[in-house]
Amino acid sequence: MDDMDISFAVLGPLEARVDGQRVSVGPARQQCVLAALLTDANHAVPIPTLIERVWDDQQQRPASTLYTYVSRLRRLLDGAEGVELRHHSGGYSLSIDPLQIDLHVFRGLVREARAADDPDQAIKLYDQALELWRGEAFGGPSTDRG
Structure with a gap:
């Protein structure tokens, strides 16, 4: 999937399109992680902020689940031209052209x-x-x- 064209829509149900075709972005909480990163595109989002946006107080181990979702999202984005999910000290950012959102x-x-x-x-x-x-x-x- 080298040099694939990817775009995201959040002004309605979350959608991802690769080369114009809609693709799955995973389960609901994984979609919420992606939505949080898309909202703050090109800015580091602290892990506690991601956890707060995605999980309620009932969740047992949100940090380990967050890492799993980030790993899955990286695989989804692998090969997308100009898009990178980056780890920062204490958080993550989605490096992307804002015109793709x-x-x-x-x-x-x-x-x-x-x-x-x-x-x-x-x-x-x-x-x-x-x-x-x-x-x-x-x-x-x-x-x-x-």
Whole structure:
């Protein structure tokens, strides 16, 4: 899978597409780990923050499970051009072009719309941003089952 084109959508149920084809990103909690990394793309997310975002207080050993999910996500991303899941002291980051994630494309379009001098251009940009939404952001499986 060398030089594969990968993109992610979180403005609705989490989706990953490789070369235009939808691919599975694993069980619910693994999807939550990926969603947390996508939200904070190109920034280190501390392990305690990832655990807090993904698990409730009932989970016995979230750290070891987190490492398993990160390992699986690395395999998923292996060969994706310009994408790397990196370990940092006490956390992880997903190195990726923000244009590969609909959330960041949305934010960019909204920024452009706000800065536009022409109201018609602003409306066009807002419309493009709204078209990215496919449902409730980060919708999908509940972590109660993952």
